[in-house]
Amino acid sequence: MASKDFAVIMAGGIGSRFWPLSRHAHPKQFHDILGTGQSLLQTTWHRLLPLLGKDNIRVVTHIDYLPLVQAQLPDLDPAHILTEPMGRNTAPCIAYATWHLALQSPDAAIAVCPADHFIQHEDIYRQMVKQALEACRSRKAIVTMGIQPVRPDTGYGYIQYIEEPGERCYPVKTFTEKPSLEMARTFVESGEFVWNSGMFFFTAEVMQRELRRHMPDMAELFDSRTSRLQGKDRDAALAEIYSRCPAISIDYGVMEKAEEVYVMPADFGWSDLGTWTSLHALQPKDSVGNVVNGKARLYDAKGNMVQLPKGKLAIVKGVQGLFIVDTEDALLICPMDQEQEVRDIVQDLKQDKKNSRYL
Amino acid sequence: MASKDFAVIMAGGIGSRFWPLSRHAHPKQFHDILGTGQSLLQTTWHRLLPLLGKDNIRVVTHIDYLPLVQAQLPDLDPAHILTEPMGRNTAPCIAYATWHLALQSPDAAIAVCPADHFIQHEDIYRQMVKQALEACRSRKAIVTMGIQPVRPDTGYGYIQYIEEPGERCYPVKTFTEKPSLEMARTFVESGEFVWNSGMFFFTAEVMQRELRRHMPDMAELFDSRTSRLQGKDRDAALAEIYSRCPAISIDYGVMEKAEEVYVMPADFGWSDLGTWTSLHALQPKDSVGNVVNGKARLYDAKGNMVQLPKGKLAIVKGVQGLFIVDTEDALLICPMDQEQEVRDIVQDLKQDKKNSRYL
Numbered sequence: 001m002a003s004k005d006f007a008v009i010m011a012g013g014i015g016s017r018f019w020p021l022s023r024h025a026h027p028k029q030f031h032d033i034l035g036t037g038q039s040l041l042q043t044t045w046h047r048l049l050p051l052l053g054k055d056n057i058r059v060v061t062h063i064d065y066l067p068l069v070q071a072q073l074p075d076l077d078p079a080h081i082l083t084e085p086m087g088r089n090t091a092p093c094i095a096y097a098t099w100h101l102a103l104q105s106p107d108a109a110i111a112v113c114p115a116d117h118f119i120q121h122e123d124i125y126r127q128m129v130k131q132a133l134e135a136c137r138s139r140k141a142i143v144t145m146g147i148q149p150v151r152p153d154t155g156y157g158y159i160q161y162i163e164e165p166g167e168r169c170y171p172v173k174t175f176t177e178k179p180s181l182e183m184a185r186t187f188v189e190s191g192e193f194v195w196n197s198g199m200f201f202f203t204a205e206v207m208q209r210e211l212r213r214h215m216p217d218m219a220e221l222f223d224s225r226t227s228r229l230q231g232k233d234r235d236a237a238l239a240e241i242y243s244r245c246p247a248i249s250i251d252y253g254v255m256e257k258a259e260e261v262y263v264m265p266a267d268f269g270w271s272d273l274g275t276w277t278s279l280h281a282l283q284p285k286d287s288v289g290n291v292v293n294g295k296a297r298l299y300d301a302k303g304n305m306v307q308l309p310k311g312k313l314a315i316v317k318g319v320q321g322l323f324i325v326d327t328e329d330a331l332l333i334c335p336m337d338q339e340q341e342v343r344d345i346v347q348d349l350k351q352d353k354k355n356s357r358y359l
Numbered sequence: 360m361a362s363k364d365f366a367v368i369m370a371g372g373i374g375s376r377f378w379p380l381s382r383h384a385h386p387k388q389f390h391d392i393l394g395t396g397q398s399l400l401q402t403t404w405h406r407l408l409p410l411l412g413k414d415n416i417r418v419v420t421h422i423d424y425l426p427l428v429q430a431q432l433p434d435l436d437p438a439h440i441l442t443e444p445m446g447r448n449t450a451p452c453i454a455y456a457t458w459h460l461a462l463q464s465p466d467a468a469i470a471v472c473p474a475d476h477f478i479q480h481e482d483i484y485r486q487m488v489k490q491a492l493e494a495c496r497s498r499k500a501i502v503t504m505g506i507q508p509v510r511p512d513t514g515y516g517y518i519q520y521i522e523e524p525g526e527r528c529y530p531v532k533t534f535t536e537k538p539s540l541e542m543a544r545t546f547v548e549s550g551e552f553v554w555n556s557g558m559f560f561f562t563a564e565v566m567q568r569e570l571r572r573h574m575p576d577m578a579e580l581f582d583s584r585t586s587r588l589q590g591k592d593r594d595a596a597l598a599e600i601y602s603r604c605p606a607i608s609i610d611y612g613v614m615e616k617a618e619e620v621y622v623m624p625a626d627f628g629w630s631d632l633g634t635w636t637s638l639h640a641l642q643p644k645d646s647v648g649n650v651v652n653g654k655a656r657l658y659d660a661k662g663n664m665v666q667l668p669k670g671k672l673a674i675v676k677g678v679q680g681l682f683i684v685d686t687e688d689a690l691l692i693c694p695m696d697q698e699q700e701v702r703d704i705v706q707d708l709k710q711d712k713k714n715s716r717y718l
Contacts (some may be wrong), residue, residue, distance in 0.1 A: 028486070313690070314690040319678070330674075331673040333675045333683065334675075335678070345674055
């Protein structure tokens with residue numbers, strides 16, 4: 001790859017739908033959720049390493065997770081960990097990484113990769129990242145990776161594109177955030193839509209141009225402090241910027257407004273691991289659809305997902321379609337088809353300060 | 360009460376239907392299952408104390424539980440703890456206590472009381488124990504306490520009696536162990552049946568007579584070692600006796616065969632706390648029938664029983680009629696109407712020696 005190609009791993013999220021495993025102090029991306037022996041962040045790092053090399057990978061994370069990132073990625077130069085003073089969704093995160101890399105390499109092309117996704121076919125993935133980086137340079141536009149939808153999932157954003165013969169990279173027609181089930185069905189049946197994977201490719205120059213155009217206030221915060229984004233004054237500058245930034249996703253802030261965006265439909269066995277159900281879908285099951293991570297005995301129980309801490313024994317009898325997630329100090333029992341509400345329940349917990357130890 | 364009146368608290372059981380709370384190393388009777396601040400054994404002790412005084416109460420238990428009994432009942436004279444070398448059901452246990460007390464007080468009358476029952480109205484209970492001790496002396500027969508049945512429970516033994524005007528203590532006609540549901544319904548509707556509470560009253564003389572008649576082999580084991588049942592040789596004598604005793608209940612071994620047995624119907628708010636469901640029935644519920652012992656938040660959940668260790672938080676969503684019992688190292692989830700099978704499941708666990716830590 002060109003030495004001016006970079007990956008930015010976004011590792012600052014909380015993953016509250018994975019409560020109680022995912023906690024403020026130890027979110028999802030730092031867990032070995034798939035039982036591979038590596039955390040999701042480590043898996044993401046090793047997936048990109050052969051393509052870009054360690055010097056061209058950055059990790060953006062919340063300042064609180066700096067020790068976790070350092071411990072899990074000892075080969076990552078600490079200067080390549082970009083710490084955010086507070087979580088402000090993806091737009092400020094991507095802006096920070098863009099301004100940072102523009103300083104280091106004005107001709108940089110950047111692959112933005114979430115730290116907590118599953119990718120089955122890594123070779124295909126790396127080929128596509130390479131092509132997407134080339135495409136974002138040649139088209140001077142933002143390129144996204146779109147996933148061939150396999151069900152009318154209402155938890156994803158959908159990207160409609162205009163198919164052009166002989167191409168692998170198509171102009172985007174519309175973005176639709178989390179549609180209704182009916183709409184999702186129509187989208188999937190039409191064959192014109194892919195899921196928004198949250199992976200974006202752009203040159204620093206293009207992203208700066210688009211941010212200045214569509215999020216001018218935020219772009220100005222970075223532009224006016226460019227010189228302070230390196231060196232000792234960095235943390236103070238970031239504190240000023242982030243405290244004034246709205247918490248806005250890059251999708252809402254830029255992608256849906258940019259005039260020219262491209263999408264590359266991809267099929268490398270992807271899951272955003274956004275929910276326990278998506279994890280259930282990926283893992284080996286017994287003959288009646290149970291996934292068990294840990295020491296559990298199931299009787300008359302079908303289609304459940306049981307996740308236990310080490311040394312714990314569970315007996316589960318006569319229940320269907322539940323996820324049962326146990327940790328040392330918290331237990332969650334919830335039907336899989338109601339798991340989207342776990343995030344709300346975790347919000348509920350925050351109402352009482354005494355619960356902070358569980359968050 | 361007459362100084363020759365004694366209570367024998369039977370505290371040797373395992374309570375495997377209360378797994379995972381109840382363990383071999385710490386069975387049900389040693390737990391504060393009702394959240395009163397006292398274990399069931401302590402509650403039983405304090406219930407009998409005002410009636411009989413501490414010198415006239417004996418506790419029979421498995422040798423392994425001696426330290427637990429001593430720790431929980433510091434006022435109990437260690438010489439009044441009768442330890443069994445192995446569990447052999449209630450017949451050998453009652454025989455041992457009978458031979459022991461006959462040596463100390465040939466004229467003893469004995470109230471046998473399980474250590475793990477709930478009794479709501481203790482004053483009424485004590486009055487009835489007093490009357491039952493008097494009745495077993497005056498009638499020279501075994502007297503049992505029968506509980507007015509409130510539902511056709513198939514988990515209890517049923518006692519049919521012949522009502523005699525002006526009496527409180529009636530001749531027993533039949534004993535029926537755990538009947539079918541249909542039979543239980545007929546019993547309850549007839550008004551002639553009470554539940555077998557497992558509380559028995561007899562003089563040492565009468566019980567020795569009945570055991571010699573109906574379990575002559577076992578009686579002979581005790582008779583031939585009477586002199587060794589006190590003093591240093593006690594444990595060796597008991598080891599000899601118990602290793603040759605069958606594991607038989609007093610109901611099966613004596614009660615069902617004795618010619619003359621009486622029953623006193625009682626109504627003092629009783630539960631044998633034999634199952635999680637019986638515990639659920641006794642405890643305060645929220646507006647949709649959930650019982651929660653611990654820190655749990657329930658959403659769209661009805662009629663559940665949630666039992667948590669200290670400091671643990673549970674979120675329970677969208678489930679009905681389950682009991683969810685969590686402990687430090689084991690978790691049980693099971694529908695209440697299937698809880699009779701918990702005992703079998705615990706038996707299953709025993710097949711693998713690696714599970715012994717959970718039993």
